Amino acid sequence: MGEPTTETDRADGVTPLRRTPRQARSKARLAQVLEAAERVLVSEGVESLTTTRVAAEAKVSVGSLYQYLPDRDAIIDALAGRYFARLEAVMEDFARAAADERWDDPVGVLIDACAAVYRTEHGFRALWFGSGLTERTREADRAHKHRMADGVRRILLALGLAEDDEALSRACHAAFLAADALAQEAFRRGPEGDTALLAEARTMLRGYLTEVTGRYRP
Numbered sequence: 001m002g003e004p005t006t007e008t009d010r011a012d013g014v015t016p017l018r019r020t021p022r023q024a025r026s027k028a029r030l031a032q033v034l035e036a037a038e039r040v041l042v043s044e045g046v047e048s049l050t051t052t053r054v055a056a057e058a059k060v061s062v063g064s065l066y067q068y069l070p071d072r073d074a075i076i077d078a079l080a081g082r083y084f085a086r087l088e089a090v091m092e093d094f095a096r097a098a099a100d101e102r103w104d105d106p107v108g109v110l111i112d113a114c115a116a117v118y119r120t121e122h123g124f125r126a127l128w129f130g131s132g133l134t135e136r137t138r139e140a141d142r143a144h145k146h147r148m149a150d151g152v153r154r155i156l157l158a159l160g161l162a163e164d165d166e167a168l169s170r171a172c173h174a175a176f177l178a179a180d181a182l183a184q185e186a187f188r189r190g191p192e193g194d195t196a197l198l199a200e201a202r203t204m205l206r207g208y209l210t211e212v213t214g215r216y217r218p
Contacts, residue, residue: 030068033058034082037075038123046132049075073134076127080137083124084144087117091151098158106155107206111179115198118187129188145180149173161213171212179205 036058040048049072055065069075090113103109118125127133133141152172156162182201186194 029060029064033060033065033069034075034078037069037079041079041126042122046072046076046127046130049132051075072132073136076132076134077136077140079123079127080133080140083121083127084140086121087114088144088147088151090114090117091148095151095154095158098155102159105202105206106159107209108202110152110155111183111198111202111205114183115186115193118183119192122191125187125191128184145176146173148180149176152176156209156213162216167215168212171208175205175208175212178208 033054037049037054040053040057044053051062051065051069051071054069054075055062058065069078091110094110094113098106149172150169152175153162153164153169156168156172157164162168179201182197182204183193186197186201189197
């Protein structure tokens with residue numbers, strides 16, 4: 001039987017595809033297409049992310065690509081979903097480790113880990129600092145930020161620094177929004193990130209989270 005077509009299936013948890021691959025061969029083909037799209041994005045810019053150009057780079061037919069990604073917006077959304085998933089994997093690993101680890105500077109460790117993703121994901125920077133973000137991608141980014149903020153909340157709970165309540169969730173969301181804005185600005189200034197601005201992000205986040213966790217101490 002063929003793979004069902006649906007507009008509601010999601011790739012990487014956030015990005016709707018025209019069709020979600022079920023078989024290993026189809027998944028491999030989609031990965032091949034997205035890797036080709038990333039190469040085009042990095043070398044030629046978001047304006048070149050047409051189905052024709054990406055299909056040529058991936059060495060597949062336009063019809064084959066169209067099964068999953070019918071236009072530039074769909075390609076952008078799928079790439080963004082991959083980048084969100086990679087950042088969220090870093091946060092998930094950190095949150096899981098928090099129950100057993102006792103870092104001298106957890107804020108510094110987390111910011112450095114996320115900065116490493118910015119440094120290695122050239123496509124993420126090309127997409128985010130370009131002008132091609134779709135409304136669907138922006139909506140997915142808002143959801144992504146909530147998931148990342150929830151990771152911060154889980155870390156504080158695992159470290160025994162807070163009690164779980166609505167105020168903590170709100171504070172963690174505010175903390176992540178501020179740190180993310182500073183990180184993006186740091187990497188707009190260069191592919192390695194502005195180290196001085198990243199240092200300010202660490203200082204800001206340490207101070208804010210110290211104040212937040214202080215609310216829960218006797």
